[in-house]
Amino acid sequence: MAYRFPSAEWVKEYMHQLNTSPDYERAGKDWERDILFVSEPDRAHPEYAYFYLDLYRGKCREAKLLSGPDEKKTGYIISTPFSTWRKIISGELDPIQALMTRKLKLQGDLMLLMRYPKAAMEMFACVKRVPTDFGDSQA
Amino acid sequence: MWYFDSPQIVFGEGALDAIDELQGRRALIVTDTTLVKLGLVERVAEHLGRAHIEYRVFDGVEPDPSVQTVLLGAQVADEYAPDWIIGLGGGSPMDAAKAIWVLYERPDLQPAEINPIIKLDLRKKARLLMIPTTSGTGSDISWGIVLTDTVEQRKMGIGNRENIADISIVDPALAASMPPQLTADTGLDVLSHAIECYTCAWHNDFADGPCLVAARLAFTYLPRAVANGSDLEAREHMHNAASCAGLGFSNALVSIGHAMAHALGATFHLPHGRAVGLVLPYTIEFSAKHDPSRFADLARFTGCSEAMGKAAARALAERLRALCEALHSPRSLAEAGIDQAEFEAALDKLVDDAFNDTSMVSASRSPSYEELRRLFQHAYKGQPVDF
Numbered sequence: 001m002a003y004r005f006p007s008a009e010w011v012k013e014y015m016h017q018l019n020t021s022p023d024y025e026r027a028g029k030d031w032e033r034d035i036l037f038v039s040e041p042d043r044a045h046p047e048y049a050y051f052y053l054d055l056y057r058g059k060c061r062e063a064k065l066l067s068g069p070d071e072k073k074t075g076y077i078i079s080t081p082f083s084t085w086r087k088i089i090s091g092e093l094d095p096i097q098a099l100m101t102r103k104l105k106l107q108g109d110l111m112l113l114m115r116y117p118k119a120a121m122e123m124f125a126c127v128k129r130v131p132t133d134f135g136d137s138q139a
Numbered sequence: 140m141w142y143f144d145s146p147q148i149v150f151g152e153g154a155l156d157a158i159d160e161l162q163g164r165r166a167l168i169v170t171d172t173t174l175v176k177l178g179l180v181e182r183v184a185e186h187l188g189r190a191h192i193e194y195r196v197f198d199g200v201e202p203d204p205s206v207q208t209v210l211l212g213a214q215v216a217d218e219y220a221p222d223w224i225i226g227l228g229g230g231s232p233m234d235a236a237k238a239i240w241v242l243y244e245r246p247d248l249q250p251a252e253i254n255p256i257i258k259l260d261l262r263k264k265a266r267l268l269m270i271p272t273t274s275g276t277g278s279d280i281s282w283g284i285v286l287t288d289t290v291e292q293r294k295m296g297i298g299n300r301e302n303i304a305d306i307s308i309v310d311p312a313l314a315a316s317m318p319p320q321l322t323a324d325t326g327l328d329v330l331s332h333a334i335e336c337y338t339c340a341w342h343n344d345f346a347d348g349p350c351l352v353a354a355r356l357a358f359t360y361l362p363r364a365v366a367n368g369s370d371l372e373a374r375e376h377m378h379n380a381a382s383c384a385g386l387g388f389s390n391a392l393v394s395i396g397h398a399m400a401h402a403l404g405a406t407f408h409l410p411h412g413r414a415v416g417l418v419l420p421y422t423i424e425f426s427a428k429h430d431p432s433r434f435a436d437l438a439r440f441t442g443c444s445e446a447m448g449k450a451a452a453r454a455l456a457e458r459l460r461a462l463c464e465a466l467h468s469p470r471s472l473a474e475a476g477i478d479q480a481e482f483e484a485a486l487d488k489l490v491d492d493a494f495n496d497t498s499m500v501s502a503s504r505s506p507s508y509e510e511l512r513r514l515f516q517h518a519y520k521g522q523p524v525d526f
Contacts, residue, residue: 026494094341101142117496120500
């Protein structure tokens with residue numbers, strides 16, 4: 001079964017992938033921050049979407065779709081247009097390279113994040129394991 | 140979308156003369172005490188004199204430079220107000236020079252804040268000139284900086300594309316006095332850069348060429364440069380190979396071998412080139428298991444093997460082991476003199492450090508924590524990797 005991105009079901013499945021990944025558990029064992037992911041509107045998906053992950057010591061304690069950016073105050077915000085998320089989720093775009101070329105925009109404590117490159121990698125590796133349906137929208 | 144960045148490279152015999160043409164007022168030479176004693180700082184100073192550039196020397200850079208050292212160097216730069224920072228030496232002085240330059244330009248930053256994502260907006264106060272005196276690190280070409288956090292005993296990979304040097308002077312005469320062991324260690328580093336860059340997940344068309352050339356030059360000329368330090372043809376090609384490999388890995392990346400070598404360097408203080416040369420055959424065997432095609436390309440181009448697929452990758456790994464043996468460089472961590480009990484006591488930290496090393500992000504086959512542990516164990520025993 002594929003989950004529609006972005007949707008509450010997709011976010012729950014992402015949480016499941018994180019919580020069943022031994023490599024994420026190991027890589028994220030010292031990570032204690034929550035993250036807001038923002039899908040910005042573009043031609044393929046003309047609406048904002050916000051999803052929230054509470055990542056704590058190798059586990060995801062909470063994951064949900066939010067109604068707006070102010071619903072939760074988070075340690076990090078990672079935002080990019082829908083079509084870029086699509087490329088990351090489908091494995092066409094390396095998320096770390098996307099961060100380095102500022103295609104993924106990041107707000108938060110960069111110094112702390114740079115200490116956990118493997119946690120970031122495994123977090124995005126779990127994204128790619130979510131069977132995803134992007135609807136009929138094509139970048 | 141990606142980038143290819145390079146300094147202007149002045150290379151070949153007499154390249155140091157390019158300093159005579161520099162425009163500027165003051166230069167801070169970042170180096171170490173050995174290079175002062177060898178008279179290399181004096182040689183650079185003579186050329187600065189011809190360019191009518193005053194200079195001051197900061198020779199406090201230790202092997203594996205610490206955060207504290209670069210903070211001190213930045214303070215010296217701030218007091219002296221140079222318009223050129225010159226990194227003179229091997230990887231340690233050149234990495235320190237990059238960090239000192241950034242901190243001089245951006246006193247609002249801490250070293251750990253120098254990352255690839257932020258905008259640095261450099262070159263407001265000074266420009267950066269690199270002069271490598273070893274043939275290995277590629278640090279003259281690359282934007283990466285490795286510092287040591289002496290509190291946590293771990294190496295920190297930092298850097299930003301903007302902190303690439305303006306000019307690199309690749310003059311083989313400066314590397315001619317390297318003793319055989321240093322020539323071997325640094326030469327193995329060249330091979331590791333070329334091979335890991337060509338085969339990592341971030342390889343790209345622009346970086347491929349320099350990597351292939353660097354690997355072929357190093358396989359051909361490293362044994363000659365180690366056997367006879369006066370072989371100037373071998374010295375020149377190895378010096379060029381180091382910068383070619385730097386051009387490659389600075390624009391792609393390195394991989395598991397470097398992550399493991401950084402961990403080994405921080406814990407057991409193994410020289411970096413020796414450590415990465417030692418682990419590379421094991422990481423090749425591991426990485427090639429799922430997709431050996433690029434290893435086969437390299438094996439063919441460097442004359443290691445005409446075979447295809449995994450057989451070629453195995454041949455490449457074996458060629459590296461044979462090269463280490465010929466250079467009297469260890470092929471296992473046990474041969475490197477690491478005590479087994481100390482290795483086992485440190486294994487969790489080694490795996491943790493390597494697992495979280497920035498070089499790991501571009502692995503073509505990303506090892507799990509357990510696989511990484513087994514890689515270290517195989518490298519300890521000298522046992523080829525079959526998983």
